[in-house]
Amino acid sequence: MTEDRKKLYPESKVELTPFVARHYDRLLNLISLGFYGRFIARAIEELSLAAGDSILDLGCGTGRNASLMLEKLGPAGKIKGLDLLPEMQEQFEKRFEKEPRVTFRRQRIDVAFDLGEKFDLVFISFVLHGFPPAVREIILDNAVRHLKPGGRLAILDYAEFNLEDKGFLFRWVFNKFECTYARDFIQYDWKKILGECGFRVEGEEYYFRNIIRLLRARLKGD
Numbered sequence: 001m002t003e004d005r006k007k008l009y010p011e012s013k014v015e016l017t018p019f020v021a022r023h024y025d026r027l028l029n030l031i032s033l034g035f036y037g038r039f040i041a042r043a044i045e046e047l048s049l050a051a052g053d054s055i056l057d058l059g060c061g062t063g064r065n066a067s068l069m070l071e072k073l074g075p076a077g078k079i080k081g082l083d084l085l086p087e088m089q090e091q092f093e094k095r096f097e098k099e100p101r102v103t104f105r106r107q108r109i110d111v112a113f114d115l116g117e118k119f120d121l122v123f124i125s126f127v128l129h130g131f132p133p134a135v136r137e138i139i140l141d142n143a144v145r146h147l148k149p150g151g152r153l154a155i156l157d158y159a160e161f162n163l164e165d166k167g168f169l170f171r172w173v174f175n176k177f178e179c180t181y182a183r184d185f186i187q188y189d190w191k192k193i194l195g196e197c198g199f200r201v202e203g204e205e206y207y208f209r210n211i212i213r214l215l216r217a218r219l220k221g222d
């Protein structure tokens, strides 16, 4: 029996197979030798969430990040997670079945959509690198469309780096397990791109020897 399903972008590695989607959190713990939990908790801490924040999580996965964000929110806070895959929907909804502040919607984020509501923060974690450049623009437009005036965007993903500067083992792993879109993603000046999309970059934090970065930005003009 094949585990593959038809991909929207055959090259992409963020469109997970059913097996990887079902075991996503466990696999991340395993691959990171148990460091992932501490890393993601630190990154969420850096978001400096306010109790009443409303958060849109694009490509939310299993809800692991949402559960860490929820710890920072009060009764008025809320999180909406969007994801493409049924395996993620199942895990996300099970995790938050007794939590009315967190909702899920099965939604492609690579096409223009309008949820009819605006949020204080759009969070997108380990998703953007997995799409062709033109599609990343659509995703960023979706983020802008769903932010309140002065709203914030947080992108947790690969930092900019030159693959050729890295050691042989890292280059081998990156080339073996990442797609051509990711190799393209690391070459862009994302702070400049966010500036062109109407954001002011407010901060950046680096992890795992500067391979991963949390980029925090705010919509300008307010």
Ligand SMILES: C[S@@+](CC[C@H](N)C(=O)[O-])C[C@H]1O[C@@H](n2cnc3c(N)ncnc32)[C@H](O)[C@@H]1O
Binding pocket: 008, 014, 015, 016, 058, 059, 060, 061, 062, 064, 065, 082, 083, 084, 085, 088, 107, 108, 109, 110, 124, 125, 126, 127
């Ligand atoms: C690498 S995982 C990251 C999950 C989560 N953001 C995290 O940090 O744990 C990528 C996620 O993007 C979702 N995804 C991929 N393509 C998508 C699309 N076109 N629309 C919505 N979600 C998508 C996948 O289902 C998966 O949950």
